[in-house]
Amino acid sequence: MEQSSDVNYPELTEKIKLWGKELGFAKVGICEPDLTGEEPALQQWLDNHYHGDMDYMARHGMMRARANELLPGTLRVISARMDYLPGNAKFAKILKQRDHAYVSRYALGRDYHKLLRQRLKQLGERIKQYCASLNFRPFVDSAPVLERPLAAKAGLGWIGKHSLLLDQDAGSWFFLGELLVDIPLPIDEPLPEKCGSCVACIKICPTDAIVAPYVVDARRCISYLTIELRTAIPQEFRSLMGNRIYGCDDCQLICPWNRFANLSAEADFQPRQNLDEITLLDLFSWDENTFDKNLQGSPIRRIGYECWQRNLAVALGNAKPSDEIISALENRYPDTTPMVQEHIEWALKQQRASVQAVEVGLRNKERLVRSIEKGLPRDA
Template sequence: MLKDRLIARALEEGFAKCRVTRPDAVPELPARLAGFVAQGRHGQMGWMAERMAWRGDPAALWPEARSVIMLAEPYTPAHDPMAVLDQPDHGAISVYAQNRDYHDVLKKRLKRLGRWLLEQAPDEQIKVFVDTAPVMEKPLAAAAGLGWQGKHTNLLSRDLGSWFFLGAIFTTLEIEPDSPENGSCGSCRACLDICPTGAFPAPNQLDARRCISYLTIEHHGPVDPELRALMGNRIYGCDDCLAVCPWNKFAVQAREVKYAARPELIAPPLAELARLDDAGFRAMFSGSPVKRIGRDRFVRNVLYAIGNSGEAALIPAAQALLDDPDEAVSDAARWAVARLK
């Protein structure tokens, strides 16, 4: 049976789980997305509103598709991702960004699996996606039975925990779909209660405008001073709601060595990061997803962390950027100096 061979091949390629669903398996998706955008919770991510018709309806993205193959690949950290939060003069970079860009790594693996699939069915077609198109991978993965969306809206799995990437292969092939997993978080509120900025208005709801991952990566310009003070030393992304999840006791070790953290990115000193110019930033984060936000936004984040550090020794690092050409950076430098003084 093709599906059995597909799953076996996916495991050979290094994926931890492979499940199948239909493009139209989540009929409530358009209304959910429309409500999220109508409340403005997408913040500056205008592409969510612009491509809402596709994002809310995977069947509209590629009408010829008959099946969606959802795959999970672990990136479980070998170190405690929360330990850096106790080092205020160092920066916290999200686990997924501490080495190679997963978009590139995962997409190559998806393409290999896709080529194999086309060898089995030469008359069919495929398209692969890794956060590279208006595809809502988490609801589709839940519909396929890879796991369920927890109260923090991220995907959880009984046998993978929460540390895994998602990839999707859309195909014109008719493949028997899997059933959704009936997972539950019960009365647990760990992910909701740990959020530093209160980004969850209610269980299963996210206001991206208050999410540190959004603020450090997607938000352009100065961040609201009220939120800056709550960001701590998180300079790219935030792992709090993932790291605290009890289901991580079932997390499996990452198989891909390119996801293993580079030691210099686990807890880099803020003073060194503040000195980065554009060339230095590009060199340090070559091949990393951090590179895409650019030097200015990254150094802005570093200055917020410096301002939150309580370390007077970092004042000179902030003062050196008071006249930075980028307005958000110079604003962050003034804020950091004022807080530390």
């Protein structure tokens, strides 16, 4: 072990990046922790109530831009990213199959929080073996940290107009984690922003949640509505959600830079329980015990069974008209909570209206055929 005064920090920095890759991180960067320049935009976002019911956002306030308040003495942030896109991701195929469930691609496998935090902790322990005086603390969505601005400062990418981090060699299909340290490592240079005049992510958003470049109103975002919101989903957004039952990837799917995204080699991020190709009715048939058992270790489990049923009910309302769907909704109605019942009622109204429209269309078609037949000559 070396004492801090004896450490060759440039050499240590190279080792850290090598160790990061050995631990499964696609890229590691280093920056100093000051984000005071982000505070006005953060305060404006909070003042506009764009955080919705995520009270912790306002509660932590400007601490999100002050990493040294989380670990006193912090001199550097080691930011790391890990690819999560599974092979054969089946994006458009599932979105077009209205009777199937679309789960955000990051949530198909095991919960990433524990895996990334363990890897970051291992990285910190390796550094400590080299530098005995080190104090460190890992974070993966577990503290009020502005991870994307930190990652951008550390040279891992730039923040796109959808507010996600982008890299020209990897797109945006990756997780981020941070390791706060109290040693003066050399810092990396930020990358130039390369979105240019592209506004594809803004235009594709089903609910117009990207209210301005780099600004997302969470209250309109399908990811917020299906994951963070614990009350009824506003009716204005239900029909726009389609078959998305947990999260939404549209702004990433449309992004040209994601043509260069890398597939994940992590077994934990591969789809479980057939979640990448499963019908809404299959999932709606799960009781609470099945939900808990099948989604053990999944990030989906944290929304709870009630919100799971709520999301599925909305998606079933948006599915193609089906007597089987109507029957499933009617059968579930008496045995669930008032909030879920509200969404089932909405779904039944949608389904019945669709069935009626189909029936009217068929009758009109039959009348048209008969009228044409009446006008044909006898020997036709």
